[in-house]
Amino acid sequence: MNKQAWIERAKELGLEQFEIYQALSSEKEFTWFQGEIDTFVTSKVLGTSLRAIKNGNVATLTLENVEDETMDEALNALAQQTEVITSTETVSLTEAQEVEIIENPHHFKMLTVEQIEQMLKNIESKALAYDSKIVQVAYLGYEQASGRREITNSLGVELSDEDQVQYVACSVVAQDKDSFKDATKIKVIFDHDSFDEDQFVKEVCEEALGKCGAHSIPSRMCPVIFEKDAMTSLLGAFTGLFSGDMIAKGISPLAKDLGKKVFSEQITIFDDPKNTDALSIASFDDEGYPTRRKVVVDHGVFEQPLFDARSAIKMNTKSTGNGFKSGYASSVHVSPMNMWIEPGNKDLDQLMETMQEGVVITDIMGLHAGLHFASTQFSLQASGYLVKEGKKSDPVTLITVAGRFLDLMNDVWEVGSDLEWTYKQIVSPSILFKNCAISGE
Amino acid sequence: MLSKQQLQRLLTLCMHSNADFAEIFEEEGSSEAISMLNNNVEDVNRVLRSGIGVRLYEGTRSVYGYTNVTDEKSLETMINDLRASLGKKEEGKEVVLTRETIENRHPIQIDPMEALLKDKVDLMLRASHTAFNESKEIEKVTVTMSGVKQHVQISNSDGKLVQDTRVRTRMTCAAYASDGTTLQSGTASPGASMGLEFYESTTPEEIGKEAVRIALVMTQAKPCPSGKMPVIIDNGFGGVIFHEACGHSLEATAVAKDQSIFCNKIGQQIASTKVTAIDDGTIPNAWGSQNVDDEGNPQQKRVLIKDGILQTYMIDTLNGRRMNMKSTGSSRRQSYKFEPTSRMSNTYIAAGTDTFEDMLSGIEKGLYAKKMGGGSVNPQTGEFNFAVQEGYLIENGKITDPVKGASLIGNGQEILMNIDMVGENLARAQGMCGSSSGSIPTDVGQPRLRVSSITVGGTANE
Numbered sequence: 001m002n003k004q005a006w007i008e009r010a011k012e013l014g015l016e017q018f019e020i021y022q023a024l025s026s027e028k029e030f031t032w033f034q035g036e037i038d039t040f041v042t043s044k045v046l047g048t049s050l051r052a053i054k055n056g057n058v059a060t061l062t063l064e065n066v067e068d069e070t071m072d073e074a075l076n077a078l079a080q081q082t083e084v085i086t087s088t089e090t091v092s093l094t095e096a097q098e099v100e101i102i103e104n105p106h107h108f109k110m111l112t113v114e115q116i117e118q119m120l121k122n123i124e125s126k127a128l129a130y131d132s133k134i135v136q137v138a139y140l141g142y143e144q145a146s147g148r149r150e151i152t153n154s155l156g157v158e159l160s161d162e163d164q165v166q167y168v169a170c171s172v173v174a175q176d177k178d179s180f181k182d183a184t185k186i187k188v189i190f191d192h193d194s195f196d197e198d199q200f201v202k203e204v205c206e207e208a209l210g211k212c213g214a215h216s217i218p219s220r221m222c223p224v225i226f227e228k229d230a231m232t233s234l235l236g237a238f239t240g241l242f243s244g245d246m247i248a249k250g251i252s253p254l255a256k257d258l259g260k261k262v263f264s265e266q267i268t269i270f271d272d273p274k275n276t277d278a279l280s281i282a283s284f285d286d287e288g289y290p291t292r293r294k295v296v297v298d299h300g301v302f303e304q305p306l307f308d309a310r311s312a313i314k315m316n317t318k319s320t321g322n323g324f325k326s327g328y329a330s331s332v333h334v335s336p337m338n339m340w341i342e343p344g345n346k347d348l349d350q351l352m353e354t355m356q357e358g359v360v361i362t363d364i365m366g367l368h369a370g371l372h373f374a375s376t377q378f379s380l381q382a383s384g385y386l387v388k389e390g391k392k393s394d395p396v397t398l399i400t401v402a403g404r405f406l407d408l409m410n411d412v413w414e415v416g417s418d419l420e421w422t423y424k425q426i427v428s429p430s431i432l433f434k435n436c437a438i439s440g441e
Numbered sequence: 442m443l444s445k446q447q448l449q450r451l452l453t454l455c456m457h458s459n460a461d462f463a464e465i466f467e468e469e470g471s472s473e474a475i476s477m478l479n480n481n482v483e484d485v486n487r488v489l490r491s492g493i494g495v496r497l498y499e500g501t502r503s504v505y506g507y508t509n510v511t512d513e514k515s516l517e518t519m520i521n522d523l524r525a526s527l528g529k530k531e532e533g534k535e536v537v538l539t540r541e542t543i544e545n546r547h548p549i550q551i552d553p554m555e556a557l558l559k560d561k562v563d564l565m566l567r568a569s570h571t572a573f574n575e576s577k578e579i580e581k582v583t584v585t586m587s588g589v590k591q592h593v594q595i596s597n598s599d600g601k602l603v604q605d606t607r608v609r610t611r612m613t614c615a616a617y618a619s620d621g622t623t624l625q626s627g628t629a630s631p632g633a634s635m636g637l638e639f640y641e642s643t644t645p646e647e648i649g650k651e652a653v654r655i656a657l658v659m660t661q662a663k664p665c666p667s668g669k670m671p672v673i674i675d676n677g678f679g680g681v682i683f684h685e686a687c688g689h690s691l692e693a694t695a696v697a698k699d700q701s702i703f704c705n706k707i708g709q710q711i712a713s714t715k716v717t718a719i720d721d722g723t724i725p726n727a728w729g730s731q732n733v734d735d736e737g738n739p740q741q742k743r744v745l746i747k748d749g750i751l752q753t754y755m756i757d758t759l760n761g762r763r764m765n766m767k768s769t770g771s772s773r774r775q776s777y778k779f780e781p782t783s784r785m786s787n788t789y790i791a792a793g794t795d796t797f798e799d800m801l802s803g804i805e806k807g808l809y810a811k812k813m814g815g816g817s818v819n820p821q822t823g824e825f826n827f828a829v830q831e832g833y834l835i836e837n838g839k840i841t842d843p844v845k846g847a848s849l850i851g852n853g854q855e856i857l858m859n860i861d862m863v864g865e866n867l868a869r870a871q872g873m874c875g876s877s878s879g880s881i882p883t884d885v886g887q888p889r890l891r892v893s894s895i896t897v898g899g900t901a902n903e
Contacts, residue, residue, distance in 0.1 A: 038503075059485045173700070365826055375620075
C-alpha cells in the first residue's frame with residue numbers, strides 16, 4: 001500500500017483529514033486431546049482501517065484486501081459515509097506530537113514444535129495422574145501470537161509498535177459422583193525453562209477438585225468476598241462507567257458525578273497503558289494519541305473520565321489516550337487499558353478471617369446478559385465456597401449473586417492485597433463487601 | 442474467488458500429504474453498522490471482507506490455516522505449512538471438482554449493502570421518532586442498523602464445489618427512561634436473512650414502540666425475589682432457555698469428546714414428554730438459515746427431541762468421524778478466520794396445547810418472564826444461566842408487579858424434565874451465539890411454557 005499516495009488522493013477528493021490504521025497478526029495454535037495433537041491452526045492476517053473526516057464528520061471503512069488501484073472507490077465510499085453523519089460535534093484526528101515510547105520489559109522466547117508437543121503431552125499425563133477423580137483433560141492448547149500496528153495520518157502522525165505473547169490453556173474435568181466439575185487455567189510462558197508444568201497442573205487440578213461436592217445454598221443476604229478473578233470480571237463489565245463517550249451521551253450513571261464521591265473511600269482506581277506490570281503496554285492509543293497514567297477514582301471520588309479524541313471534543317477537553325479498537329475492523333471507542341484497583345493490606349485468608357461468616361465468589365458467569373449497564377443492576381450465576389468461623393468451608397454452586405454495582409462499591413468492608421496482573425488488562429484484588437444478595441435453592 | 446482450476450491445483454497439493462480430506466473455504470463480502478443517538482447519525486462503519494481458510498484432516502486430527510493474503514504463492518506457502526504438520530508426500534489424490542448448483546431458499550429484494558445510506562437512515566429515524574413520540578418519559582433513544590452480505594465458495598477433495606450468498610439485516614432500538622434515580626432501558630432487535638424489505642413486515646415503528654414499552658415497564662419494576670419457584674417463560678426469545686440449557690450440549694462439538702451431559706443418550710428420555718425440539722436451518726429467510734452449511738452440505742431440519750426422547754445431535758463432518766455418525770449439515774463459522782464446528786441454526790421448542798390460564802392457575806408465588814435476555818452454559822456440567830429482561834410476579838394465580846434484576850439458573854438435565862406445560866403461541870427471535878467457531882446468527886424460539894421449579898436470582902430476600 002502506497003500510504004502517501006492514499007493520503008494525497010484523499011485530500012484531492014475533498015477529505016479534510018485521513019488516517020490509515022494497519023494491523024498485521026500472525027498466530028500458531030496447537031491443541032492436544034487424548035495423547036496426540038488434535039488441531040493445528042496457523043494464520044496471517046493484515047487488516048487496513050481507513051478513517052476520513054469531511055465537514056467535521058468522521059467515517060470508518062475497513063479493507064481486508066487493499067489495492068492501490070481501488071483507491072478512488074474506497075475514498076469515495078468514505079466520503080459518502082461522512083455525508084450521512086448528523087451528530088453536531090466537529091471531529092478531528094490526532095495531530096503529530098511527541099510520544100514517549102516505553103519499551104515492553106516482557107520478552108518471549110518462542111517454543112519449538114518439539115517443545116510444544118512434549119509440554120502438552122506432559123501436562124495431559126500429569127493431570128490425569130494427579131488424582132483419580134480427574135477423568136479428562138477437556139481442552140489443552142498452546143498459542144503463540146505476534147502483532148504489529150501502524151498508524152499514519154494526514155496530520156503527520158506516523159507510529160508503529162509490535163507485541164507478542166505465548167501461553168498455554170488447560171481445562172480439566174473432575175468426576176463428582178454422578179456429575180462433573182471443571183476448571184480452566186491460562187498461563188503465559190516467557191520461555192521454556194521458566195514454565196513450571198507441575199505447578200500449572202497442580203493449580204488447575206486443585207481448582208476442579210475443590211468444586212467437588214459443591215451444592216446450592218438457601219437464599220440469603222450476607223457478607224461476600226469477590227475473589228480477585230471474579231472481582232476483575234465484575235469491574236471489567238462496568239468500566240463503561242468511566243467512559244467519556246458514555247458520559248457525553250448521558251448513559252453512564254456517573255455522567256453528572258465528576259468530582260463527587262461515587263464509591264467507598266477505600267476504592268482507588270488507576271488506568272495506565274504504560275504500566276509495565278501488565279503484559280501488554282501501549283505508548284500511544286489506536287488514534288496515535290500518547291497514553292498516560294490517570295487516577296480515575298481517588299479514595300472513592302470520581303476524578304478522571306477516560307476519553308478518545310471524539311468524546312473529548314464532546315466534553316470540551318483533551319483525549320486521555322484511551323481511543324482503542326477491539327480489532328482492526330471496529331470503530332475507535334473509549335476503552336481502559338491496564339486499569340486496576342489499588343490493593344489493600346490483607347490477603348484472602350485475612351479477609352475471610354475478618355468476614356468470619358459469609359460466601360466467597362470465585363466465578364461469575366453470564367456477564368454479557370445478566371447486567372444492566374445504565375442502572376448497574378446485576379444478577380449473575382456464581383460459584384465459590386462458604387466461609388465459617390473465618391475459614392474456607394464447603395464449595396457452593398448454582399447460586400446467583402445480585403445487586404447494584406454502585407451500591408456494592410459503596411458497601412466495601414475491606415480491599416484485599418492480592419492484585420495479580422497475569423495476562424489481563426483490567427485487574428482487581430479480592431474485595432470484601434458488607435452485604436450482598438445470594439440466591440439459591 | 443479462485444477459479445475451479447486454481448482450486449483443483451491447490452486441493453491436489455493439499456492431498457500430497459498424509460491428509461485424507463482437504464477443504465478450501467473462500468469468503469468475500471461486506472458488513473455495515475450505522476449508529477444513531479437521539480435522531481443523530483453518530484457513526485457509519487463498513488468492512489469489506491476477503492479471506493481464505495484451508496483445512497486438512499487426517500483421521501480425527503485437523504490442521505487449519507487462514508489468511509487474507511490470497512495470491513496463489515502465499516496460499517501455497519500456507520498449504521505447505523499445513524502439509525508439513527501432517528507429513529508431506531510426493532504422491533496423492535488428483536482432485537477433480539464438480540460444481541453444484543443449489544436452490545436459493547432465501548431470496549432478497551432490496552440488498553442492504555447496495556441500498557442508499559440515506560434510505561437506511563430514514564428507516565432508523567422512523568424507529569427513533571416513534572420512540573420519542575411514544576412517551577414524554579423517554580430521555581434517550583439509540584438505533585443501530587447492521588447489514589451483512591457474505592458470499593462463500595466451498596470446495597473439497599471429495600470433488601465438491603459450491604457457492605452460497607448470505608444476506609442479513611437487523612435493527613436494534615434501545616429506549617431509556619428514568620425511574621427517578623437511574624436510567625432503565627428497553628431493547629428490541631429483530632432481524633432476518635432478508636433485505637430492507639424486512640422492515641415492511643416488521644416496521645421500524647413497531648421496533649421503536651416495543652423498546653419504549655419495556656423501558657416504561659422497567660421504571661415501575663421493583664426488586665425481584667429469590668429462590669426456587671415456578672416460572673412461566675413467554676414465547677420468542679424465551680427460547681434461549683432451550684438454546685442454553687440443552688442446545689449447546691447437543692452440539693457434536695461437546696458430544697464427540699464426551700464433554701456433554703447428553704452423551705450416549707439417543708433414544709433415551711432427556712426431557713419432559715411435553716417437549717419436542719427442532720433445529721431447522723432451512724426456514725426461508727430466517728435469521729439463522731443458510732442454503733448450505735459452512736462445509737458446503739445442505740442445511741437440514743433436525744428433530745432433536747421428540748416427545749422428550751433424544752433423536753439426534755447436531756453434527757459436523759470432523760466430529761462425525763469421531764462419533765461414527767454422518768454430518769447433519771450443522772457446520773458453521775463466523776468467517777474464514779474460524780475452523781467450523783457443529784452449531785445451532787434456528788432452534789425452537791414446538792407448539793403444545795396448554796393455555797396461559799392453566800399455567801397460571803395453582804401458582805401461589807412465581808415469576809412470569811415475558812422477555813428474556815441472553816445467557817450462557819457450560820456443556821460439561823450442564824449449568825446454565827440466562828437473564829430476564831422483562832419479568833412480573835405471579836401471586837395466587839395472577840400476574841402482578843413488574844420486577845427487575847432477575848436471572849434464572851439451573852442444570853440442563855433437570856430443567857428439561859421440569860417443563861410441565863407447553864403453550865400454542867410459537868414464535869422465534871433473533872440472537873448472536875458465541876462459541877468456538879465465532880459469533881453466528883441464530884434464532885431461538887418456543888411457545889409460552891412453564892417450568893415447575895427453577896432458581897430465580899434476584900435481590901429481594903425475605
